Amino acid sequence: MSRSAILLGLFALIGTGLVALVFTATEERIAESERQFMLRNLHAVVKPELHDNDIFHDMITVIDPQRLGTKNPVPVFRARKNGEPVALAITPIAPDGYVGPIKILVGITFDGTVLGVRVLSHRETPGLGDGIEEKRSDWVFGFNGRSLSNPGSKGWAVRRDGGQFDQFTGATITPRAIVKAVHKALKFYALNRDQLFQKTSLSPTEIHTEITHEEEATHE
Known part of the structure; x- marks a missing residue:
């Protein structure tokens, strides 16, 4: 084998190794970015001072298409204080x-x-439906302190439908969808509370913050 052929093979091997290293490093950065994103949001809805466990790793997945809106497993993160x-x-x-x-x-x-x-x-319309984001408006804070009895069942709707939650000017569908989803999540919790805290934790290796094509197809 000629010296040039050996060198070419060596360069190809090094190049392949570098590509693999870059790919692995990129995957790790993406995974860490998603983990930090989820942690920030978890700490926003369950304040760190409320619990002393690792809420991110005290996680299970559950399936209830009727109440959780998807046929796919849904992550549940548990918070505990002194066990x-x-x-x-x-x-x-x-x-x-x-x-x-x-x-x-x-x-x-x-x-x-x-x-x-x-x-x-x-993927809601900018300037209309994106008011569901806390950085765009304070609308989402209207759920704080609510429960299945506050308001009652009829109150869990936007005002246009006779409920107690505001809709947006020119955009009713988006807030209506969120109100329904939160209400159903509370119903799911009420039905399964004890089991949710008793189930063995699962490793959160696949926590995606984006909606997958499979999830989207489920609701077409």
Whole structure:
């Protein structure tokens, strides 16, 4: 084998190795970025001072298409204080947004009161439906302190539908979808509270903040 052929082979091997290293490093950065994004939102809806466990790793997945808006597993993060359950955060899908599904995060106290709601991802119309983002308006804070009894069942709707939650000027579909999704998440929690805190934790190796094509197809 000629010296030039050996050198070419060596360069190709080094090049392949460098590409693999860059790909691995990029994957790790993306995974860390997603983890930090989720942690920021978890701490927004379940304040760190409320618990002393690692909420990100005290995680299970559940499936309830009727109440959680998707056939896919939905992550649930449990918060505990001195070993006792105090709250959790669940990530249901609002399948009927104006443009498409909306992924949200709902923090719920052990007794079933909403601690906070955040939108993790959406494709709603800028300037109209994007008022669901806390950086755009304070609308999403209207869920704080709510529960299945506050308001009652009829109150869990936008005002245009006779409920107690505001809609946006020129945009009713988006807030309606979020209100329904939060209400259903509370119903799911009420039905499954004890089991949710008893299930064995699962490793959060695949926590995606974007809605997948499979999830989108589920609601077409």
